[in-house]
Amino acid sequence: MxxxxxxxxxxxxxxxxxxxxxTVATAVIGLVATAPNAAAGVAASRLIDFAAVNSGVTYTAATPGTDGNAIRVRYVDPGSASATLGVTVSGSDITVSLATDIDSAITSTAAEVASAVNAETEANALVTATEEGDGSGVVNATGFQNLTGGEDEPFPLDTPVLLTDPLGAQGDAGEEGTLARSLKAISDQAKTLVVVVRVAEGETDEETKTNVIGGVDGTTGKKTGLQALLSAEQTFGVKPRILGAPELDDADVTGALIGVAQKLRGFVYASAGDSATKEDAAMYRENFGAREVMVIWPAFTGWDTATSSTRTLSAVARAMGLRAKLDNEFGWHKTLSNRPVEGVSGISKDVFWDLQDPATDAGYLNSHEVTTLIQRGGYRFWGSRTCSIDPLFAFENYTRSAQVIADTIAEAHLWAVDxxxxxxxxxxxxxxxxxxxxxxxxxxxxxxxxxxxxxxxxxxxxxxxxxxxxxxxxxxxxxxxxxxxxxxxxxxxxxxxxxxxxxx
Structure with missing residues (x-):
């Protein structure tokens, strides 16, 4: 008192x-993709050399990444006669105690130092030592010197990565897999935040699917695959709300994404799998009954700079980018439908559409809650329906309104608790x-x-x-x-x- x-x-x-x-941020994309030849991490390194010829040793971190920049190496003059060469490790510090002769003069050569470091188990777990030339030059004592130049892998497997510039990140994505194409599709529509989870491309489609769906590592407890999207908010302070796995989303993957979307209060855009016809697409949509998903059929076509040819392009990736654009420029209350899509030049299947006639391919698909693609003043998505059987959430914007309001009201009142x-x-x-x-x-x-x-x-x-x-x-x-x-x-x-x- x-x-x-x-x-x-x-x-x-x-x-x-x-x-x-x-209002909570809504234009945050959660993307699951493959990229077998994505850029690798860079191992930190350091050359310690002296005036004597062949006296240099290059130390390279055993593991690529910025953690290697914390490794330090020093050479110590023991200040006594007839000392033997020895290596000790304390944390990320490596100390090399140099050998001396009977007159206390240093006798250790670069080759001997490199060999001693590589032979010491703890030191070799941190670095690999390579002598310069034949390593015959005698080294001198020196203070701690840090390894430098280490860079983390831009897209480590099963780890959320936040991109503020999806266009600029394409260079690190490589040309194989789905990541580069998806980033291109998104950046064609908008510049927005993208949380990327890269998964390993398996030797079979089934193995890839398992990697995409993911789970929890039994040893480390780390979430893998699309489940890793759940840890993005704790890592980056942003919650992915526009979810998709372009070109990887069959019924099993979409079902798993819906489960994640319900936990994140997000919305999934999914293709109609391998549906060859509009009837197949309508039947495929019956796999789902959630308000958090929109099924899209067919795909777009356009020019692929990686292959210098026209190819099928994911409609899902472009839906994700366009959704973010609408959120930023218009609002979360506007549906995806009837807005121009950038970066495409065709539709992969013939879809008959007439603005005034419901008895069309597009009308059939929309009546079965499948969003389709049309060409009128550019290429557009046509359809606003979710897969919910509840009329209260029949439309995409109804679901997203409910999600945004719920999270905004709840998150805004942490101050009032207790x-x-x-x-x-x-x-x-x-x-x-x-x-x-x-x-x-x-x-x-x-x-x-x-x-x-x-x-x-x-x-x-x-x-x-x-x-x-x-x-x-x-x-x-x-x-x-x-x-x-x-x-x-x-x-x-x-x-x-x-x-x-x-x-x-």
């Missing part, structure tokens, strides 16, 4: 009132939520929304237990999916025809 008596002035801060609520639950605190929470709803409504993200305190639900027993229920509702903005004009022919404009002639 604060001291009651004080001769002077005290200031007591009273931090009450509503807090501003920041504070004394006075009525003023409850009022501040409610007023803060309503202020956010007013902002969303003004910006067109929602049609309406409000929060309130339910006295019947918050009984004295509930409140005494430290629980508080705040209710809120909202109305998402429906996409204009079916615009109907009613056209009538009439003769009522002929009634005053004679008068109009006379007036003319």
């Amino acid at each position: 604060a001291q009651d008596y004080h001769h002077g002035i005290r200031v007591v801060e009273i931090n009450k009132g509503t807090r501003p609520i920041r 504070l004394p639950m006075h009525p003023s605190l409850v009022k501040d929470i409610i007023e803060g939520i309503n202020a956010k709803f007013r902002e969303w409504i003004r910006r067109g993200y929602l049609l309406g929304g409000s929060a309130w305190f339910d006295a019947e639900l918050n009984t004295p027993e509930v409140l005494k237990a430290g629980k508080l229920y705040i209710d809120y509702d909202y109305t998402p903005v429906p996409p204009l999916e079916n615009l109907m004009f009613q056209q009538r022919i009439t003769d009522r404009y002929l009634v005053d025809f004679a008068d109009r002639v006379a007036a003319a």
